[in-house]
Amino acid sequence: MxxxxxxxxxxxxxRASAVLDGIEDAQLGAPTPCAEYDxxxxxxxxxxxxxxxxxxxxxxPADFSATPDYVTEDPEWxxxxxxxxxxxxxxxxxxxALEGPTGMMDMPxxxxxxxxxxxxxxxPWDLARATGQEYEPDPETVDxxxxxxxxxxxxxxxxxxxxxxxxxxxxxxxxxxxxALTGRDPHWAPR
Numbered sequence: 001m002x003x004x005x006x007x008x009x010x011x012x013x014x015r016a017s018a019v020l021d022g023i024e025d026a027q028l029g030a031p032t033p034c035a036e037y038d039x040x041x042x043x044x045x046x047x048x049x050x051x052x053x054x055x056x057x058x059x060x061p062a063d064f065s066a067t068p069d070y071v072t073e074d075p076e077w078x079x080x081x082x083x084x085x086x087x088x089x090x091x092x093x094x095x096x097a098l099e100g101p102t103g104m105m106d107m108p109x110x111x112x113x114x115x116x117x118x119x120x121x122x123x124p125w126d127l128a129r130a131t132g133q134e135y136e137p138d139p140e141t142v143d144x145x146x147x148x149x150x151x152x153x154x155x156x157x158x159x160x161x162x163x164x165x166x167x168x169x170x171x172x173x174x175x176x177x178x179x180a181l182t183g184r185d186p187h188w189a190p191r
Contacts (some may be wrong), residue, residue, distance in 0.1 A: 005113045006093035008141045012120035013085030015137055016046070019124040020078050022133045028071065032130040033188040034123075039130050040071050046123045047077065050084045053116035056102050057091035057109075088116065114148035121145055122182055125175070129188055142174045146181075153181055 020043065028040040037045060047070045052062035071077050091097060092113050102109045121137045128135035149156075156162035163183020168176050176186035 004093065005098065005110065005117060005144070006089045008138070008144055009092060009113075009117055009120060010086070010089040011138045012117060012124075012141050013050075013082075013089060015135070016120050016124040017078070017082040017085060019128045019131075019133055019135055020081050023078075023127065023131050027131045030130050031190060032126045033184050034126055037126075039127060040069075041067075042123060042126055042130075043077070043081075044068065044070050046119060046127075047081055047084065049116060049119045049123075050081065050088050053112070054084070054088050054091040056112050056116075057088075057094065057097040059096075059100075059102050062103065085120070092116075111148055111152070114145055115152070117141065118145045118149050118178075121175075122179065122184070125179065126184070130190060132190075137175060139174065142178055146174060146178050149178060149181055157183075 023039060023043070028038070028043075030039045032039055032042050034042055044067050048064070048067045052064060055062045070080065074080055098109045098113060100109055101107060103112050121141055125135050125137070127133075153162050153165070157164065162181070166180040166183060166185050168180040168186060172180070172186070179186045
């Protein structure tokens with residue numbers, strides 16, 4: 001890998017921010033490829049991940065017990081997301097962030113960092129699909145996340161974080177393969 005995880009987070013964060021900037025308020029109730037989330041709930045989830053994984057980078061406890069309604073609480077939630085993803089990248093660039101275990105499951109720090117990175121790749125796709133936007137993640141980021149998600153997938157399915165894998169063509173793109181691994185239909189479209 002030629003880029004550090006923190007650099008990949010910065011790139012993924014910029015692309016995610018562009019998608020969030022393109023969400024109109026009238027679209028916040030729209031369905032997403034994540035059946036349990038509408039656009040508002042998925043934005044809140046993604047922002048919460050970005051905030052809490054900063055704490056994990058610093059080997060501090062994170063709280064995923066409840067997701068705040070960032071969208072309702074802050075009319076500048078799009079700008080806040082852009083600020084928080086920069087902080088996330090900085091947190092994982094800090095000395096020692098990628099060393100040792102971190103998080104409630106005492107997982108290796110690079111694996112935990114890639115969980116956040118994966119969310120910055122996959123959820124912007126969800127939001128772009130839900131709101132009719134174009135989205136193309138950085139290919140190097142997809143290549144970096146894919147092996148970690150393949151390793152995490154069985155446990156993720158047991159915890160209900162990933163859905164059952166979706167079959168894709170043998171020559172599917174790396175993004176479509178990653179989406180299918182997480183239980184998403186790469187051809188999903190709003191009804």
